Amino acid sequence: MNMPNETHVLRLRLTPQAYVWGRVCLVVCMLGMVTGVARADRVATDLIALYEFTEAKGDTVRDRSRAGTPIDLVIDKPGNVQWRHGALVIQRGVAIRSVERARRLTDAIKQSNALTVEAWVKPANTRQDGPARIVTMSDNTSNRNITLGQDGGKYDARLRSGSTSENGIPSTASPNNSLSTDLTHVVYTRDASGNARIYLNGKQSASKKVGGKLDNWNTRYHLILANELTGDRPWLGEMHLVAIYKKALSPKEVEQNFMAGGGTVITAAMRDTSAKLFEAEVAPILARHCLECHGWKSKKGKLDLSQRNLAQAGGKSGQVILPGSAAKSELFKQVLSNDMPDDRPPLSRREKQLLRHWIDTGAVWSTASIERSAYVKPIEPGGNWLRRLTVTEYIETVRVAVGVDIAEDARATLPRDLRADGFSNTAYNLGVDMAHVEGFAKLARTVAQRMDVPKFAVRFTKQRKFDDATLKPMIAAMGKWLLRGPLEPREIDAYLSVAQAVRKEGGDFDEAVSFIVEAMLQSPRFVYRVEKQRGDGKPQPVTGYELASRLSYILWGGPPDDALLRAAAKGELSTKAQVEAQARRMLRDPRARKHSQQFIYEWLDLGRLDYMRPNAKKFPKWEDALAADMRAETLAFYDEVVWKQARPMNDLFNAQVTIVTPRLAHHYGLTPGTSGGVTRYDLSGLPARGGLLTQGSVLTVGGDEGSMVTRGLFVLHSVLRGHVEDPPPCVDTTPVPTKPGLSQRGVALARLANPACGGCHARFEPLAFGLEKFDGLGVHHEKDHHGNTLRDDGELAIPGRDKPIKYQSSAQLMDLLAASDRVKQTMTWKATQWAIGRPLDESDTAILEDIHKAAQRGGGTYSSLLTAIVTSDLVRKTRTEPQP
Amino acid sequence: MTQRQPVSRRTAIKGLGGVAIGLPFLEEMTATSAAAAVAKTPAVPVRAFNVFFGLGIPAPLQTEGFDGVLEPLRPLSKKLLIMRNVDQVRCDEKGINAHFDGASGAFTAEPPDGEAKSGGPSIDQVIRKAHYPNGMPAGMVPTLVGGTFFRRSRVSRYVHSYNDDGTVAAAMQEKPRDLFNRVFGGADIPKTEAEMRRLRISKSVLDSTVEQYRYYTGPNSPLGAASKARVKDHLDRIREFEKRAFRMALHGKTPKQPPKSKLLHGGQADPGGQGIDITLQELTEEWRLMADLYALAIQTDRVRFGALTFLAAGERIRLTGRYEYAGRKIWDFDDSKQLNASGDKGCSHEWWHKFNEKRKNEQLRAHAHMKMNEVAYFLSRLDDADSREANGRTILENALFTVSTESGDGRHSNVKRELSGVFHAISGANGRFKTGQIMDVGAEGIDVYNSMLDGMGVSNRLGPARRDGRAVDGIRV
Structure with missing residues (x-):
């Protein structure tokens, strides 16, 4: 583990205030260990002088090493230089020298017997020599301690030691023609053993033995940049950074500084700030403003800003982000000048400030990649809506709570829950209309009438005396069950008043219980999942009862059972292990299996099949019952793969089995079963069919024509979690009809070749090539109705992956999808959104990574995924708002 | 037309x-x-x-x-x-x-x-x-x-x-x-004493419900702003319902509904964007x-x-x-x-x-x-x-x-x-x-x-x- 990682482990232990950052740091450390990626901060140990040239004006270059009394430098001819974006451009001869002698530096190096001179420079030409002084501690052209200079097409370092002259000769030089006029990272080191090295852009370029001690260094010399003290060895070019260490940097440290670019020393605290900024602000900024052109697919200028490694490597013109120095980062320069985003509105002033601050504090990436789909449609993280029970949850809750099946009535009475952001349980969209209020009242009455009230009441009291003393504890016990947690006295009194009204009207005990149930079923604590949302503005653990409800609604789609409520009462839902144990118990319950179907129903929008209206002329044999059969196929297939075979979720894409009705079997061209009921088919001998994407329920998303656009978008959005802009639908959006000699593939290829369309369409249409042999209703053909031969080969372009993967058949496509970690991640994201009932946003990304890893460690099954979700902080904690 | x-x-x-x-x-x-x-x-x-x-x-x-x-x-x-x-x-x-x-x-x-x-x-x-x-x-x-x-x-x-x-x-x-019912809809009119009696008890049920919703919109509510607004919205509709169910019932008149719509609605009205x-x-x-x-x-x-x-x-x-x-x-x-x-x-x-x-x-x-x-x-x-x-x-x-x-x-x-x-x-x-x-x-x-x-x-x-x-x-x- 390298130094920065150790620093962060330490910080993880010592920083109690932010669990999030601790986790983020841990992720960073882990990623560092796994990938071996060089840290993007500079080496700070044994630094004794640092010049960043960020002054922007004036005649003084400040020493920012904080290593003692600063050794500031003065420009003797300010008119010969120009400050430009964090660099000093030396246009004519000038000497930049320390006001005082560089005694502090000399003493330190003499003591350590080792040093490093490092510079980020851009020579004006490859001709200046002498050597032309870049960095020197010397008195004149013949006496020096150290000089790093340019000698035509190479760098040259002269070091006074026990084995060299007072002029530092023999020198150490980089190879001929190794010097260019590009911005270059040049480092000279000499260790205590006498090993001298020159590194260019992070790689060793020359080495030499320069033995002897450095105790012969002259303490009277000044530190001078860009010239000899005598003014006759001028160097012209740009200086971006100069640093001196009292040790020889190791090759790894040199690489680290090279990766860090020219900038400030980055402390652990700064990295924390940077990481926080990245997650909260910068990733969204990059996602919204940059990734359209510099994302995984477009990569304009060969720059991909969507992934940490690639973003740090830079593009065609080199590094664009220099951690520690926004002023020197091309990305920031372009943004600052509004040259970027190209042909788009510029960043706001605040966004620019955030970007600058992020880079200046280290440009830390807290995640390996930016998930653009999490940012392009930002949801205010502050919006914390309590969740109304969906109609399905309401039905299940009534069934469990009082044993009445109210499904038919509820579906006829309550407004349908509408999909928002891909799911119909999205909390912000679970509003309440008058029809809900009327419906809840009417349904509560119906439920109460259908209940066996005496049998229900006896669960909570053995007495039947119709007085307050009997009723109060009965209400408390009944309320705890129906309302999923203990009642407060004010609530007990409110329900007692209902009983009193019954008594006043001459009613009896059972009638009172009936009306109390009616009241409770309309209570906000029944209709909603009420939680404490007030706090200090930070995430806080939910209470035991709240967690019990979260677990039960996520895993069962209904209320907690006695065991969960007991655990909540005893405080046995407070640790992750306790929650995990409950989750495992609950996942063994048939309710979990049944409820899990809701996930795939929502994810694939299987409700859409209710509204299919294929063109009767094109599909004269269509019957509406086929749509229901298609949905049933997918649900049965899901149950088979996920539960009966307990396979990983991603096997849904290539499992060679299906279960269909005779009608659908006939539609698909399979031999209908003889039993009259559904039949299980082993598809291993039929490779073209097998997996979700080959089922009619999914294939019909493409409409009558089996649109490659629509199918491709479905795969991109719902399977690969990719993002593509909504159209412009080019100039003329009228679809080109197929004809003899022109198949759907041909139409798509023409579209991809069109520069106006191809840029975006290339990201999703090829995803549907493998489905070309399936017509709009999912029937497999080798030729279309014109006689054109159909193909199923294509390319799979996975967001975040460098190159598309070719496939030769739809079966191969399904295998690729099933094996893709991107697909596995999508399952994690989709299931998590479904579980927590809100769109995921940028603040969730780190936790999602944890969930995903945990789920995959557990085999990637539905059970492991849901267990990872419910044991995560997304479920065990809640966002809070300060008291107004 | x-x-x-x-x-x-x-x-x-x-x-x-x-x-x-x-x-x-x-x-x-x-x-x-x-x-x-x-x-x-x-x-x-x-x-x-x-x-x-x-x-x-x-x-x-x-x-x-x-x-x-x-x-x-x-x-x-x-x-x-x-x-x-x-x-x-x-x-x-x-x-x-x-x-x-x-x-x-x-x-x-x-x-x-x-x-x-x-x-x-x-x-x-x-x-x-x-x-x-x-x-x-x-x-x-x-x-x-x-x-x-x-x-x-x-x-x-x-x-x-x-x-x-x-x-x-x-x-x-x-x-x-639906719009008509939203605006003018009313409750069933009690015709018998038993129904009147039930209406009176139902009023107490509704009162208790209102009280619960009022608590969650009040100063001691544990809810955040968005949730509180949602519950407030619910409470407004309950009060409207209350008005409709009890006042209009006492007036003894409920409006006549317009005919059923002949057009497609819901998901059927937008079949796959086609x-x-x-x-x-x-x-x-x-x-x-x-x-x-x-x-x-x-x-x-x-x-x-x-x-x-x-x-x-x-x-x-x-x-x-x-x-x-x-x-x-x-x-x-x-x-x-x-x-x-x-x-x-x-x-x-x-x-x-x-x-x-x-x-x-x-x-x-x-x-x-x-x-x-x-x-x-x-x-x-x-x-x-x-x-x-x-x-x-x-x-x-x-x-x-x-x-x-x-x-x-x-x-x-x-x-x-x-x-x-x-x-x-x-x-x-x-x-x-x-x-x-x-x-x-x-x-x-x-x-x-x-x-x-x-x-x-x-x-x-x-x-x-x-x-x-x-x-x-x-x-x-």
Whole structure:
């Protein structure tokens, strides 16, 4: 583990205030260990002088090493230089020298017997020599301690030691023609053993033995940049950074500084700030403003800003982000000048400030990649809506709570829950209309009438005396069950008043219980999942009862059972292990299996099949019952793969089995079963069919024509979690009809070749090539109705992956999808959104990574995924708002 | 076109058995302190409604004034301020075409925030919250949202009234019967003593329910702001329900429902975005019944805020039928045939994509003209004798009606062009705004809206708190 990682482990232990950052740091450390990626901060140990040239004006270059009394430098001819974006451009001869002698530096190096001179420079030409002084501690052209200079097409370092002259000769030089006029990272080191090295852009370029001690260094010399003290060895070019260490940097440290670019020393605290900024602000900024052109697919200028490694490597013109120095980062320069985003509105002033601050504090990436789909449609993280029970949850809750099946009535009475952001349980969209209020009242009455009230009441009291003393504890016990947690006295009194009204009207005990149930079923604590949302503005653990409800609604789609409520009462839902144990118990319950179907129903929008209206002329044999059969196929297939075979979720894409009705079997061209009921088919001998994407329920998303656009978008959005802009639908959006000699593939290829369309369409249409042999209703053909031969080969372009993967058949496509970690991640994201009932946003990304890893460690099954979700902080904690 | 007789307040009230519906709410008119504080003339409450029509009117066509597609608004021209050159570019959400973000920006001046959320409140709701900070008079529908539309992939394509947090202000009523029930629905009338007894006990059930909801909206509520607002919304509806269930029952009258809708609704109305076939007769018959009922709700003072939609943003219908106006044929609609395409590509909104100011754009003009005719139908229902109020003006003149749409050009290829010149028209709001003009305001929609809020005596503003706004004083009297 390298130094920065150790620093962060330490910080993880010592920083109690932010669990999030601790986790983020841990992720960073882990990623560092796994990938071996060089840290993007500079080496700070044994630094004794640092010049960043960020002054922007004036005649003084400040020493920012904080290593003692600063050794500031003065420009003797300010008119010969120009400050430009964090660099000093030396246009004519000038000497930049320390006001005082560089005694502090000399003493330190003499003591350590080792040093490093490092510079980020851009020579004006490859001709200046002498050597032309870049960095020197010397008195004149013949006496020096150290000089790093340019000698035509190479760098040259002269070091006074026990084995060299007072002029530092023999020198150490980089190879001929190794010097260019590009911005270059040049480092000279000499260790205590006498090993001298020159590194260019992070790689060793020359080495030499320069033995002897450095105790012969002259303490009277000044530190001078860009010239000899005598003014006759001028160097012209740009200086971006100069640093001196009292040790020889190791090759790894040199690489680290090279990766860090020219900038400030980055402390652990700064990295924390940077990481926080990245997650909260910068990733969204990059996602919204940059990734359209510099994302995984477009990569304009060969720059991909969507992934940490690639973003740090830079593009065609080199590094664009220099951690520690926004002023020197091309990305920031372009943004600052509004040259970027190209042909788009510029960043706001605040966004620019955030970007600058992020880079200046280290440009830390807290995640390996930016998930653009999490940012392009930002949801205010502050919006914390309590969740109304969906109609399905309401039905299940009534069934469990009082044993009445109210499904038919509820579906006829309550407004349908509408999909928002891909799911119909999205909390912000679970509003309440008058029809809900009327419906809840009417349904509560119906439920109460259908209940066996005496049998229900006896669960909570053995007495039947119709007085307050009997009723109060009965209400408390009944309320705890129906309302999923203990009642407060004010609530007990409110329900007692209902009983009193019954008594006043001459009613009896059972009638009172009936009306109390009616009241409770309309209570906000029944209709909603009420939680404490007030706090200090930070995430806080939910209470035991709240967690019990979260677990039960996520895993069962209904209320907690006695065991969960007991655990909540005893405080046995407070640790992750306790929650995990409950989750495992609950996942063994048939309710979990049944409820899990809701996930795939929502994810694939299987409700859409209710509204299919294929063109009767094109599909004269269509019957509406086929749509229901298609949905049933997918649900049965899901149950088979996920539960009966307990396979990983991603096997849904290539499992060679299906279960269909005779009608659908006939539609698909399979031999209908003889039993009259559904039949299980082993598809291993039929490779073209097998997996979700080959089922009619999914294939019909493409409409009558089996649109490659629509199918491709479905795969991109719902399977690969990719993002593509909504159209412009080019100039003329009228679809080109197929004809003899022109198949759907041909139409798509023409579209991809069109520069106006191809840029975006290339990201999703090829995803549907493998489905070309399936017509709009999912029937497999080798030729279309014109006689054109159909193909199923294509390319799979996975967001975040460098190159598309070719496939030769739809079966191969399904295998690729099933094996893709991107697909596995999508399952994690989709299931998590479904579980927590809100769109995921940028603040969730780190936790999602944890969930995903945990789920995959557990085999990637539905059970492991849901267990990872419910044991995560997304479920065990809640966002809070300060008291107004 | 439609042969149906319009529903008038007079006939409706007569048909409903007199005062059962209207009077309890008409009584509130004179008791509304907020209204009295703002309106100088008596008995005129503050009201604001958003009227949305899909696909818009390309800016070049707006310059033709009432001689072009705006012709149907000519009879109402003295009571409307037509605003041209209103810029909604700030509502652009990159990568999303104007069907969605332009529609979301109508009346909010904000881009969407999620598939079913606006980026901010709509003007009607800002006005409502300012003038009725403690809620609407008991029993009144807080916000009424209705419409005749078919495209529904995203909510802001068709809902045009939003709360402060961007969630929809009320559920969409898309069938005339549903809207009627929302406004005029009542409870079963108890006929026997047993039923009366049950009603009395049910009152205690409702009281306990109200108490629970009140707690969660009160100072000791454990809920955050968004949740609290949601529960408050629920409580408002319970109170409305309470009023309806118990007061109307005692009046002993419940209204008669309109007939069931014959059109497709819900998911069936938008089968996979492929569009539906519909005749002009079918479309306008249902819409006009919807418009009548919405107007009746306003006339009977059952509602003071909300939105009405005639065709959604990016609407996908394949319209057929002869369209006549003022005794002359305007066009024979037959979108699919004229576009030579089926499915979504045979739908009318393709005419907007094909708009070219150098061409005749006959089909687009006919559709836009028809839309203006239907918008005018609704507005005129509030400008008739039944709509005359105590100050001598009609509801159209007294209330604030804002008419707008999704884009100023149907071509998606240029965001600036698409979201510039978005058609707007407003009524005078009881003398607060100029009428009888077609004005080139040359301003951002957000500044227009905020100037309207200022004119309505509302201090809250749309958009970012730190934005430097520009008052569009030219629209004010």
